[in-house]
Amino acid sequence: MSRLTKNRKEVLSKYDSTKVYSLTEACALLKDITYTKFDSSVEITTNLGVDPRKANQMIRGVVSLPHGTGKVTRVLVLCTPDKEAEAKEAGADHVGLDDYIEKIKGGWTDVDVIICTPSVMAKVGAIGRILGPRGLMPNPKTGTVTMEIGNAVKEVKAGKIDFKVDKTGIIHAAIGKVSFTPEQIEQNAKAFVSAVLKLKPQTLKGTYLKAASLCTTMSPGIKLDVKAFTTSAEK
Numbered sequence: 001m002s003r004l005t006k007n008r009k010e011v012l013s014k015y016d017s018t019k020v021y022s023l024t025e026a027c028a029l030l031k032d033i034t035y036t037k038f039d040s041s042v043e044i045t046t047n048l049g050v051d052p053r054k055a056n057q058m059i060r061g062v063v064s065l066p067h068g069t070g071k072v073t074r075v076l077v078l079c080t081p082d083k084e085a086e087a088k089e090a091g092a093d094h095v096g097l098d099d100y101i102e103k104i105k106g107g108w109t110d111v112d113v114i115i116c117t118p119s120v121m122a123k124v125g126a127i128g129r130i131l132g133p134r135g136l137m138p139n140p141k142t143g144t145v146t147m148e149i150g151n152a153v154k155e156v157k158a159g160k161i162d163f164k165v166d167k168t169g170i171i172h173a174a175i176g177k178v179s180f181t182p183e184q185i186e187q188n189a190k191a192f193v194s195a196v197l198k199l200k201p202q203t204l205k206g207t208y209l210k211a212a213s214l215c216t217t218m219s220p221g222i223k224l225d226v227k228a229f230t231t232s233a234e235k
Contacts (some may be wrong), residue, residue: 070177090153198234
């Protein structure tokens with residue numbers, strides 16, 4: 001049996017794995033049980049009572065976090081020349097079309113989000129097998145296929161994220177950094193859960209939001225009181 005490290009003992013003295021915490025308590029506790037020397041990401045996990053195999057229960061959406069994610073989001077815009085200036089002025093890191101499609105075919109995917117115009121989707125579709133598994137494929141539902149290129153880039157840079165339920169009914173999302181204040185983490189978490197709750201399928205029977213937890217990159221998960229979320233949403 002491995003010995004507990006000093007930091008692990010500290011965590012266990014402050015954290016009760018059997019307790020369900022309020023969101024406010026959890027956000028404050030996160031900073032006390034994180035001992036990494038780098039600025040850890042804060043992640044939220046929601047367990048939904050849906051069957052992702054059914055088309056009407058495939059939960060996917062977007063949310064603009066009030067305080068952003070705390071990380072620099074690298075954006076590639078694939079567009080025709082008439083939209084390149086708009087993309088660059090909005091802060092896109094990479095702008096082009098054919099040259100970047102060839103780079104991606106060669107294995108380059110050093111970006112976090114790809115945005116494109118509808119007119120180039122035929123070309124982008126040719127690299128769908130590369131982009132899809134990496135979560136980079138542009139999609140109208142997430143606002144990454146649009147004629148409003150400038151607005152789309154600004155929203156992503158400001159903290160807009162997209163999320164999708166996995167095959168087990170769980171959604172994972174990074175909603176900040178441990179360097180954020182507890183209040184900033186709480187506000188981002190509320191915005192995320194609110195967006196998830198709004199996507200509840202009308203035909204779903206049973207509990208939608210079954211469980212939720214909050215953690216940092218190296219911390220244990222803190223169980224959240226989901227009743228508080230659902231009660232707030234019903235008001």
